[in-house]
Amino acid sequence: MRLEYPLILINFKSYREASGKKALELARTAQKVSRDTGLTIAVAPQLTDLHFVAANVEIPVFSQHVDDVSPGSYTGHVTLEAVKDAGAIGTMINHSERRVRADQVDVIVKRARELSLVTVVCTNTPEVTAAMAALGPDIVAIEPPELIGTGIPVSKAKPEVVTSSVELVRRINPAVKVLCGAGITTGEDVAAALRLGTVGVLLASGVVKAKDWEKAIRELVEPILKRA
Amino acid sequence: MRLEYPLILINFKSYREASGKKALELARTAQKVSRDTGLTIAVAPQLTDLHFVAANVEIPVFSQHVDDVSPGSYTGHVTLEAVKDAGAIGTMINHSERRVRADQVDVIVKRARELSLVTVVCTNTPEVTAAMAALGPDIVAIEPPELIGTGIPVSKAKPEVVTSSVELVRRINPAVKVLCGAGITTGEDVAAALRLGTVGVLLASGVVKAKDWEKAIRELVEPILKRA
């Protein structure tokens, strides 16, 4: 599956609102809006729901995390092969809530490439974004942790964090794409993220905690549709 | 779901032989033998396959690991609620390949009890078995790590580790059941484990790596059937 941009990536975190059967329900809602609008909307369900969700939708599905081990005697670990076998197209790594070490990101990015899996490496500062870009993942997602879950978008609170991240990535490894995360809840936030030079957004509570999932996702993608 | 003993618990680890669709295939094979024999055979598939497998079999399904966090902003973590929503009846924790801290076992055991989830806490020495029993899980599974994957059963190599574990658990917390792990591959190993005072076995490669899963599982349970 080839990933098209702009990309809206919805992280289900470990919210119970999107756990078990509701994970599939949310994924199918995202799929409905994606089909109606032609835009790429991807989901990252909880680890336990990964195969269950990926087996039942056709939009891109990501793992929220992966370990740096190959298949084998690794009870309780998540391998890239398991992610692939589950039907996901790739994986997030290094989210602020689940950081891994740089040498592990290096191993995971290299192995993911061999397995044709997409890597989305989360970062917190322009310097860390630059560092992670040097490891050559497909996507880096810059998310100042202090804004996560606040509803205050990074594009408003700290646009310079995004623009300097975009610049550093262009200089160090222009093949790497940049997503913008933290505090995203409205379509205007998404439009602002794209204006700052990113290819899309990573968000969680803005959708998962919304009362009406379809409405929340439609509002997110509207400004992109108008732009197109 | 009430768990009946003796219990055979098959840990899929992160073996690729039992990943993705093959996870369900192995779980269904276990289910077939369980139905034919009336014995409890439970499975612990990889995290990513948990919901997918649990949604499609009726034998007890366990998670291989769980984190000590409640549902919320915990990207890449496994909550007890996610395990429950996935349809599993409980979880392993503290496997030698994925140790957690004692205070985390304490939190997980207490929260699992509230959620009516079964906890299987892995241990390595009689002293650690005693310590984990003091935390009040449903089951402790003693597995000397140096024997894991060797095919040399602990019941032969170190029977005193099992018997002293059983004794310590009886003294400290007699409500806790003891499983025996590491090196189990034959029905004779299972029978020996039961003779040493345990309620069953935890095993992995002995089944997962077998060429003929059904044959391997049948051979495991045969001595128990004869005993009954």
Added chain:
Amino acid sequence: MRLEYPLILINFKSYREASGKKALELARTAQKVSRDTGLTIAVAPQLTDLHFVAANVEIPVFSQHVDDVSPGSYTGHVTLEAVKDAGAIGTMINHSERRVRADQVDVIVKRARELSLVTVVCTNTPEVTAAMAALGPDIVAIEPPELIGTGIPVSKAKPEVVTSSVELVRRINPAVKVLCGAGITTGEDVAAALRLGTVGVLLASGVVKAKDWEKAIRELVEPILKRA
């Protein structure tokens, strides 16, 4: 060095008030009060100051933490042998700010015994205290983390946590001694801890953050002197 009870153990944490040369100053102040009163007052300076402090005082010195590795290729780790070579008489482990796993406590306790080093294992709940006692350390120090640094002593806020810990330890491993920590700042707190069946206290900010160290320590030990 044989440890005598009651024991006052002052943890310097990583407070800058007791770092570098000031670590030795605080240790010498503790030594002065100890000599004047005949009571055992021990100190746990920061890792970096361990040898420097232990080489210059004669009161018992503890490490704040130790890793479960033997001397060798372990850059940045603290071995029991290094603790001993530094002149300390033992080590704290599993502090709420630096938890280790139960299997690591098991290894450390066993190795410390061989090296004649004293182990003080910190715990948070009666259940974890029971679990750690099962591993056979010299001392367990029960400290409800929510009270650490509050100035509200556990003996007042949650005396039942201390008494049930003392009872469980007596039942599981009566050779293990119990220290009481969290929120200790006054001599009355120390007296209360002893009345609840512990052999002394573990404290930090109550002394380290005091303007007059000597006065703070004298006030702590006064009720014990009267009792004697």
Added chain:
Amino acid sequence: MRLEYPLILINFKSYREASGKKALELARTAQKVSRDTGLTIAVAPQLTDLHFVAANVEIPVFSQHVDDVSPGSYTGHVTLEAVKDAGAIGTMINHSERRVRADQVDVIVKRARELSLVTVVCTNTPEVTAAMAALGPDIVAIEPPELIGTGIPVSKAKPEVVTSSVELVRRINPAVKVLCGAGITTGEDVAAALRLGTVGVLLASGVVKAKDWEKAIRELVEPILKRA
């Protein structure tokens, strides 16, 4: 203290040969050769010996590790302030035996700069070297872990790892200096490391495990002296 190059940095790891009083003995031997030759020879003793050694020698002393926390309630942690108060001029971080996360390296490098402490960030591959250079430490030390302790110098076994690391660092952050580690035991290895564009070497067992420390260090620096 200003650091002069070339630099020989001797990591004592947790070898017992260089623990306690012997740590100071080895540091004084390094100091003697440094004074005789005018070359910069720095030492990284065990954490517990840091203050003790730094207080008694005048050559540059490094910590083997530091945590990403500020002074405060962090029992068992090593702060940059403690490293400074102990008299060290800086710290190694991210050694293959004690990796930290990229966001932690970022925090530590920025805080160390404010405290005028020198940072030496260890790396394993050219990509990770590039990533760490993007975080702006003073020095990166490339050490292929598979060669550590083998006596096979990276300059012979994998010179391209060193040269491509040097190139990447020049492109991404030319202010960062490169040290070469792993398998260094002879003066010829040191000379080769300098020829490949590095400013010196990081080594451990080659000196610490030598029967005659002074002889081992003299042999290391000899080719540099001839070159000068």
